[in-house]
Amino acid sequence: MASVGIIGLGSYVPPHEMSNEDWAKIVETSDEWITSKTGMKRRRIADKETNTSDLAVEACKNALDDAGLSPDDIDLVILATSSPDVPLSSTAGIIQEKLGCSDCGAFDINAVCAGWVYALDVGARFAGTPGYGKVLVVGSEIYSRILNWQDRTTCVLFGDGAGAAVLGEVEDGKGILGSWLTSDGSGSGVIEIPAGGVRVPIPSDNFEEGMQYFHMDGRAVWNFAIEAFPQAVLSALERVGKSLDEVDLVIPHQANINIIKTGMEKLGLPMEKTFTNLHNYGNTAGASVPIAMREAMDEGLIRPGTLVVTAAFGGGLAWGANVIQF
Numbered sequence: 001m002a003s004v005g006i007i008g009l010g011s012y013v014p015p016h017e018m019s020n021e022d023w024a025k026i027v028e029t030s031d032e033w034i035t036s037k038t039g040m041k042r043r044r045i046a047d048k049e050t051n052t053s054d055l056a057v058e059a060c061k062n063a064l065d066d067a068g069l070s071p072d073d074i075d076l077v078i079l080a081t082s083s084p085d086v087p088l089s090s091t092a093g094i095i096q097e098k099l100g101c102s103d104c105g106a107f108d109i110n111a112v113c114a115g116w117v118y119a120l121d122v123g124a125r126f127a128g129t130p131g132y133g134k135v136l137v138v139g140s141e142i143y144s145r146i147l148n149w150q151d152r153t154t155c156v157l158f159g160d161g162a163g164a165a166v167l168g169e170v171e172d173g174k175g176i177l178g179s180w181l182t183s184d185g186s187g188s189g190v191i192e193i194p195a196g197g198v199r200v201p202i203p204s205d206n207f208e209e210g211m212q213y214f215h216m217d218g219r220a221v222w223n224f225a226i227e228a229f230p231q232a233v234l235s236a237l238e239r240v241g242k243s244l245d246e247v248d249l250v251i252p253h254q255a256n257i258n259i260i261k262t263g264m265e266k267l268g269l270p271m272e273k274t275f276t277n278l279h280n281y282g283n284t285a286g287a288s289v290p291i292a293m294r295e296a297m298d299e300g301l302i303r304p305g306t307l308v309v310t311a312a313f314g315g316g317l318a319w320g321a322n323v324i325q326f
């Protein structure tokens with residue numbers, strides 16, 4: 001089988017920035033609380049006219065430019081999102097049309113904050129096979145639109161943004177070496193939007209209880225994430241026959257600086273071996289890993305020869321990691 005890797009990488013965040021101080025004017029919180037509990041200082045918020053597909057299209061254009069390709073070169077669009085434009089049809093289809101990729105498949109993947117690592121693995125299994133030369137994998141989210149802006153325990157934690165990768169054939173021995181994905185559906189209620197599916201359809205009698213919004217048991221997620229993150233890194237490395245010593249950079253889902261510090265400690269790796277930008281963007285869910293990867297590349301931390309592990313965890317519960325040899 002041909003080696004498949006990232007041949008173009010792009011990201012996009014909406015221009016409007018919202019600081020911790022801005023949140024403190026809306027809910028009872030403070031810069032001190034948010035910074036010490038999460039490491040976040042600011043995040044981007046999409047305006048009302050912008051949808052998840054619009055952020056995705058901008059990230060895809062940047063990834064295509066980086067790859068030196070045009071939309072017509074793409075055979076498949078895979079979107080990781082848990083904040084789609086509409087529950088049905090797929091937002092990937094909307095992206096395909098807005099980008100102008102002709103004769104091209106498109107579908108969504110919902111693995112919440114682990115969506116990117118799932119989508120990259122799925123994309124890598126298509127790319128380079130007959131009919132699917134180039135695959136566009138994109139993570140895009142507008143969580144500001146699914147959060148309850150009165151719930152301080154969740155609203156301050158997230159931001160909007162998108163990241164995209166073009167996958168195609170690369171030199172032998174390089175590219176996406178392999179992935180490890182897992183889930184535990186017994187924790188599906190730990191992070192959820194209770195209404196809007198068939199269990200609690202819209203319109204619902206329960207809207208005054210905020211069932212249409214994102215809900216999270218923060219402490220349960222913390223306990224899960226500090227184990228899931230290091231487990232995903234180690235399991236993916238084992239699957240591809242690489243050791244922790246060989247890893248140059250770990251790019252984790254940008255959920256919380258304290259989760260990342262604890263996970264890196266459990267792995268026995270110094271913080272210099274990771275990259276974080278959550279202080280600028282908050283948690284952008286399925287978009288956080290490619291946004292971070294693009295910035296790490298721009299800062300010269302990812303070069304030819306760099307071995308990267310991307311690891312993500314979140315609602316589902318779902319978690320996993322990809323091992324990428326640049």
Ligand SMILES: CC(C)(COP(=O)(O)OP(=O)(O)OC[C@H]1O[C@@H](n2cnc3c(N)ncnc32)[C@H](O)[C@@H]1OP(=O)(O)O)[C@@H](O)C(=O)NCCC(=O)NCCS
Nearest residue numbers: 028029030033037113152153218219221222255256313314
């Ligand atoms: C959310 C999280 C930061 C909360 O930190 P914590 O130490 O668990 O805090 P607690 O939930 O115990 O709350 C402590 C206090 O802060 C309060 N609090 C919660 N949100 C607050 C906010 N934005 N500002 C100020 N106080 C807040 C709580 O009400 C509680 O007050 P009380 O003691 O009077 O009841 C932490 O649990 C976490 O990071 N969990 C993982 C969340 C995550 O990453 N989710 C995405 C996964 S993909």
